[in-house]
Amino acid sequence: MNKRLLLAKRPDGLPDSDTWSLEEAPIPEPKEGEFVVQQHYISLDPAMRGWLREQRSYIPPVQIGEVMRAGSVGQVVTSKNPTFEVGSYVAGWGGVQQYIATDGAGWYPVDPSLAPLPTYIGALGMPGMTAYFGLLDVGKAKEGDTVLVSGAAGAVGSVVGQIAAIKGCQVVGIAGGPEKCTYLVEELGFDSAIDYKNDDIREGMKRTCPNGVDVYFDNVGGDILDAALTRIRRGARIVICGAISQYNTTSAIKGPSNYLSLLVNRASMTGFVVMDYSKRYKEAALAMGQWMAQGKLKSREDIYKGIENFHETFLRLFSGQKLGKLVLNVLEEDG
């Protein structure tokens, strides 16, 4: 059977266990031109929270009764499509389910001998692409810049910081708790880290960015974005990648009250959506694959098991109880 997770109702605030429902369906059969993927891992990302909202956004919301949207990686198990052979591995948008039949649109082959499968939905997948284009294309980070990144121990932030270090930037990460901060500096080569759960954020930014910030890569929004605005240098670029601190709020979103710092500092704040860069994914994958082979870029996935544990695992995105890219193995049972 094929276990599938459907959106049952739109959450108000933090999603609860009634938000999704698990159902069993027959494993699909491929039509002519299709193939079936047995999904091994699905990607859990903060952006998923946005897809639950019934409002205009960069992609349509997931509808009630639909399989929850998710990036995924797995193996072709049956095929009526000559491009995708049985036994080969593929990544795409398979959703939170164990099997999917597809004509291949949006799917691409991956090679598990070059990197473990979960890495293809992590540093070599959407989060990695987001980091690469957000930092280099939107943020225009260059050698000598001070790059500050929030959510720095997360899937996107950890890659942002490592690419910035590779490019010769001074890199400061913001993360929650001493364990993550140590990880950034000791394992990922960040120059310094600010523990937003225990440090004073503004003091921390002063200490670690004494000359100000050239690129602030924002994954969190809220007070941290506001504090970063007080530290930007002339001509700084703020990259708006996300605002995880605001995604579950039931009141009005907190806007950055220090935004006039953009004027004083001739700075910009720019939003982007990684899918716009799809034609250039290969360029990024090649660069990042090389950095990985050279040991300069590390990918760390925090993998949980069991499709029935989706809800609890999803909440780790917002509680911060995870380290690196959050992944769910939907094929294997828990325990």
Next chain:
Amino acid sequence: MNKRLLLAKRPDGLPDSDTWSLEEAPIPEPKEGEFVVQQHYISLDPAMRGWLREQRSYIPPVQIGEVMRAGSVGQVVTSKNPTFEVGSYVAGWGGVQQYIATDGAGWYPVDPSLAPLPTYIGALGMPGMTAYFGLLDVGKAKEGDTVLVSGAAGAVGSVVGQIAAIKGCQVVGIAGGPEKCTYLVEELGFDSAIDYKNDDIREGMKRTCPNGVDVYFDNVGGDILDAALTRIRRGARIVICGAISQYNTTSAIKGPSNYLSLLVNRASMTGFVVMDYSKRYKEAALAMGQWMAQGKLKSREDIYKGIENFHETFLRLFSGQKLGKLVLNVLEEDG
């Protein structure tokens, strides 16, 4: 004698009559290399409110006891500087006073036969430069774009809208009251106008910008910026020129709570300071002078009289009781 307006104390909120003090001093004598300007008109701009604040900004604050900073235009009355002849007209940063001795740094000649003197601190002065570079360089407005501008009947906004129209954009202005809105459409060639004092701002934006906004030129901040964020199109540019709605607030500045629209729409919000473009002022002055000669660009100044009326006149910037560029004739007495 030389009447001079000094900063007496830093205001909290809207400046009151104790903020400045008028004093009389002897008319200065030029030293070697200097000349003395008899000032005719000084420029009143919202940015002046920022210069009263004791905080890091793009220029140092005016200090207590100093002459209030202001752009100005006047006539050279004595000179020991061969570049600036007696009888010639000049514009520069003369401050709120009737006479100033200067070595000429930052001053440049103006020709009253080409345009009336007040225009050189209006459409052909800083406000005009701000409009030109903000719209074309920061906002990258191009033919076919929908350009929305707030403070549209003001010194900067009125020029922004007219340049946008010249460039073939669809132009919508936001102003306070039916008189100003009529002026924008009937006199300045805006395509439409929204009366923020009487219309529902969001409904007005829907009505006048049915396909969304490509460039939003923001002079006001606050709720209007927030509303504009809900109407931006993909790839839109928001130009942060000022935030007059927030300048006199004694509580926290209101940040744009809809800023995540930047992400959804791959849009940017960029601040700028016109002084950074000083090397290109000639280019702008040439273009705008030609448009004026062709009747495509109109400059309107709202001129008050009497240096002793500075405070009351200044408040018109924030009450909106003026039309076009606010100017004070400091040479003549009131009435």
